[in-house]
Amino acid sequence: MEPNSAQKWRVAAAKVMAARPATPMLTAVAMAGLIGAVGFGFSHQYKHPATERSATFNPGTVLDNVEASVNAAVNGATALEPLLTQPSTSMQTLAPASLVKTLAVGRGDTLMKLLAKAGADSTESALAIEAMRGLYNPKKLQLGQEITLKFERADGDALQLAALNVQDSVERTVTVTRGDAGFQAQEIVRELDKSHVRSAGTITSSLYESALDAGIPMPVLSEMIRLFSYDVDFQREVQKGDGFEVFYEQFAGEDGKPVKAGAIQSAAMMLSGQEIRYYRYAPPGEEADYFTARGMSVRKALLRTPIDGARLSSGFGMRGHPVLGFSRMHRGVDFAAAAGTPIQAAGDGTVETAGWSGGYGNYVRVRHNGQYATAYGHMSRIAVKNGQRVRQGQIIGYVGATGLATGPHLHYETIYNGGQINPLSIRLPTGRKLEGKEFATFQRNIDAIERQIAATPTKTWLAQK
Numbered sequence: 001m002e003p004n005s006a007q008k009w010r011v012a013a014a015k016v017m018a019a020r021p022a023t024p025m026l027t028a029v030a031m032a033g034l035i036g037a038v039g040f041g042f043s044h045q046y047k048h049p050a051t052e053r054s055a056t057f058n059p060g061t062v063l064d065n066v067e068a069s070v071n072a073a074v075n076g077a078t079a080l081e082p083l084l085t086q087p088s089t090s091m092q093t094l095a096p097a098s099l100v101k102t103l104a105v106g107r108g109d110t111l112m113k114l115l116a117k118a119g120a121d122s123t124e125s126a127l128a129i130e131a132m133r134g135l136y137n138p139k140k141l142q143l144g145q146e147i148t149l150k151f152e153r154a155d156g157d158a159l160q161l162a163a164l165n166v167q168d169s170v171e172r173t174v175t176v177t178r179g180d181a182g183f184q185a186q187e188i189v190r191e192l193d194k195s196h197v198r199s200a201g202t203i204t205s206s207l208y209e210s211a212l213d214a215g216i217p218m219p220v221l222s223e224m225i226r227l228f229s230y231d232v233d234f235q236r237e238v239q240k241g242d243g244f245e246v247f248y249e250q251f252a253g254e255d256g257k258p259v260k261a262g263a264i265q266s267a268a269m270m271l272s273g274q275e276i277r278y279y280r281y282a283p284p285g286e287e288a289d290y291f292t293a294r295g296m297s298v299r300k301a302l303l304r305t306p307i308d309g310a311r312l313s314s315g316f317g318m319r320g321h322p323v324l325g326f327s328r329m330h331r332g333v334d335f336a337a338a339a340g341t342p343i344q345a346a347g348d349g350t351v352e353t354a355g356w357s358g359g360y361g362n363y364v365r366v367r368h369n370g371q372y373a374t375a376y377g378h379m380s381r382i383a384v385k386n387g388q389r390v391r392q393g394q395i396i397g398y399v400g401a402t403g404l405a406t407g408p409h410l411h412y413e414t415i416y417n418g419g420q421i422n423p424l425s426i427r428l429p430t431g432r433k434l435e436g437k438e439f440a441t442f443q444r445n446i447d448a449i450e451r452q453i454a455a456t457p458t459k460t461w462l463a464q465k
Contacts (some may be wrong), residue, residue: 099151099159104144111138111147111166118149120161124183128164128176131183136166136174152178170259171251192251192259198456200245207238207269208308211246215459217261220248222308224267226344226393227278227290229303232269233424236312243270247453263288265449279449281442283434293446295439297431301372302346303392304424307335307399307410331420332375332413339380339408341399345390346374346414354386360411361403364396374423377411378402 101118115125129138141147150163164176171190176183201214207228211221224246225234232238249262267290268277278298282288290298314334349368357363360377364384367373380400390396401408414423434442 097153098162101149101151102146103149104146105141107143109141111141114147115149115161115164118151119159120149120151124161128161128178128183131185132164132166132174132176135185135187136168140168141166170253190253192253193256194262195250195252196247196265196452196456197250197261197459198245198247198453199459200243203238203242203244204240207234207244211244216246220246220261220264223264225308226303227264227267227298228269228276229305230298230300231276232271232304234305237271238269239272242272244268245458247449247456264290266453279442279446281434281445283438289431291434291442295434295442297433299392299431301368302374302414302423302426303344305335306344306346306374306376306412307337307341308344312336313409332377332411333423335410335412337399337408337410339399339401341408341410342395343376343379343397343399343410345392345394345396346412347372347392349373349390351384351386351388351390351396354382354384354388357403359404361405362397362400363403365415366390366396371417373415375411375413375415377413378405378409380408 103114103118105114111129112122112125115128116122120128132138146167148163148165149161151159152162154160160178162178165173167173168187171192173188173190174185175188176185199214199216201210203210208221208225211224212218216224224244228234245266245268246264247266248264250258251260251262253259263280265280266277268275276292278290278292280288281291292298312333313336314330345366347366347368349366351364352367352373353363353365355363357377360375362379362382363375363377364379364382365373365375376397378400379397379402382397384390384396399408399410405411412423413420414426415421416426
């Protein structure tokens with residue numbers, strides 16, 4: 001090797017030593033860059049396997065690249081120093097300090113199961129859930145509901161549960177956070193802006209279908225149908241060309257977009273030219289209810305139709321049984337509806353039977369008082385238990401075709417003093433009547449609602465199938 005070339009190699013090695021990191025390991029890494037470049041240069045003195053031709057080794061040319069290689073090796077070694085010299089703390093530095101997980105409630109899930117799936121310690125999970133109980137009952141979790149968990153890195157590399165959020169409703173979230181004194185819960189209430197919506201339409205199919213086509217929210221529609229179920233036979237009394245109107249509350253978030261519908265303030269149906277209208281009113285010290293303009297409560301002992309949007313498919317009396325093939329007494333009425341349609345309790349009472357009952361399939365019977373009971377058959381699924389107290393309009397099951405049934409429908413019976421009677425022909429006792437000062441207060445409430453209705457533009461649709 002020429003003297004000037006040898007000097008160049010010594011200069012390159014000196015640069016490595018001058019720029020080297022403090023530790024011998026990193027010096028070795030940097031020197032590897034120099035040695036590798038030298039080896040590459042010397043390899044060109046041999047014949048190339050493919051061409052069998054010799055390549056001339058030029059130290060000066062190689063050294064031009066060696067210096068850049070050495071500098072890159074030194075810089076890379078310096079950057080890797082934490083990993084090479086302190087491997088345990090380097091992994092902790094690279095791992096995230098916190099982690100957020102969002103989980104959806106699945107069938108059969110409990111809050112404890114969800115926390116376990118997310119990797120939370122079982123003891124910490126139990127403490128967090130216990131802290132939450134004062135503000136939220138974990139048994140209220142609904143299928144599909146989301147919970148958010150936050151984990152933070154503790155001593156060492158372990159992640160521990162730091163926070164738990166459950167959104168109870170669109171305006172309320174319950175949060176559990178870890179503090180010096182353990183887990184503590186608080187509620188965060190989101191302020192919503194209330195307004196009113198006035199919707200009206202003309203029926204060309206059923207109230208249920210027409211109102212859905214009109215864009216009325218499902219909670220409002222369900223409540224509206226429940227109200228009119230006391231007095232209206234939707235199968236026989238509702239005709240094409242009849243009308244409806246509903247005036248209800250609507251709540252919006254900070255961006256002005258509606259997030260939920262509130263209570264109906266007034267609802268009306270125009271049946272064959274006759275208007276039936278109800279108003280919402282809360283008597284002093286009582287829950288709000290609905291009344292006619294004369295102060296008569298809408299609520300009666302039993303609903304005429306305990307199912308929304310159904311078609312009467314079979315009446316009470318003798319008929320040819322569609323499965324057995326011979327005539328027998330049909331001791332109830334059948335409402336044809338899509339499988340999974342919710343079934344409501346016809347009145348307040350106690351569940352006497354909830355389970356399988358021969359030809360009735362999945363069957364529920366509710367005792368309302370000493371004289372009246374109602375029964376519901378062929379359910380796809382039962383939503384109540386024996387001995388449970390239920391309120392009028394509460395969902396007790398879902399339409400199905402269990403037992404002796406040819407298709408999805410509800411078999412509904414009204415039982416009076418132990419015997420089945422026609423549910424559509426009985427005269428149901430009415431609820432309370434407002435009188436005296438209470439009626440005067442109610443009339444002032446009606447006047448206020450009517451002024452609000454008059455000041456609210458109407459959204460009108462011609463609803464069709």
